Amino acid sequence: MALTTEILQGLPLPDGATLLYSNEFERLAKTGIGTHFGVRGLYGCNADYAWVVEQHRELLRSTGWIEYAPIDTDNPLFCNFDHEGVRLSLVRLGDLEDGTLSITDSLLSEYEATHRTLYVVTVVHFPFDDIGCGQTP
Numbered sequence: 001m002a003l004t005t006e007i008l009q010g011l012p013l014p015d016g017a018t019l020l021y022s023n024e025f026e027r028l029a030k031t032g033i034g035t036h037f038g039v040r041g042l043y044g045c046n047a048d049y050a051w052v053v054e055q056h057r058e059l060l061r062s063t064g065w066i067e068y069a070p071i072d073t074d075n076p077l078f079c080n081f082d083h084e085g086v087r088l089s090l091v092r093l094g095d096l097e098d099g100t101l102s103i104t105d106s107l108l109s110e111y112e113a114t115h116r117t118l119y120v121v122t123v124v125h126f127p128f129d130d131i132g133c134g135q136t137p
Contacts, residue, residue, distance in 0.1 A: 003083070004086070004125050005022075005039045005123075007123045008022060008039050008041050008121065011059075012060070012063060013043070013059070014052055014055030014056060017044070017047075017055075018043060018045070018115075019042075020042045020118075021042040021101075022039055022041040023101065023102050023103075024038070024039045025039070025040065026038070032128035033129055034126075034129065036125060036126045036129075037124070038125065039123050041123075042103065042111070042118060042120055043118070043120070044115030044117070044118055045117045046117070047117060048116075049074070049117045050074075053074065053090060056076075056090055057076065060078050064080050064081070064082055065079065065080045066078065066080070066081075066133065075090060075091045075092065076090050077089050078090075079133040081133045084131070085126040085129060086123065086124065087124045087126075088121065088123050088124075089121070089124075090119060090121055092117075092118075093119055
């Protein structure tokens, strides 16, 4: 998980965006294939979410990340040839599908009161899968 945490901490951020909270997670598969480790970071910003996404796209592209499988333009997926098996996603907090953020309601309420936009960046590493950049896991 050190790799995903290192990547999250090294990401360029749009002006005004702040990392508020992060937590690591793991999903273990019996055969290893499908096993992945990751970290989620909750960010706050006082700009509109659409602006945040566009700024992240530009910043990530400038540092070697490429967008792949652009199914949902509001919640983009990225990979980087320098980090095999690693995926990065950007999701508006309200669109997050599972509970792996593990944040208390009171802390979340505090962040909602002080930031116009809350969003989550997830960095996931599939160490046992032969996934290159641009391939769907």
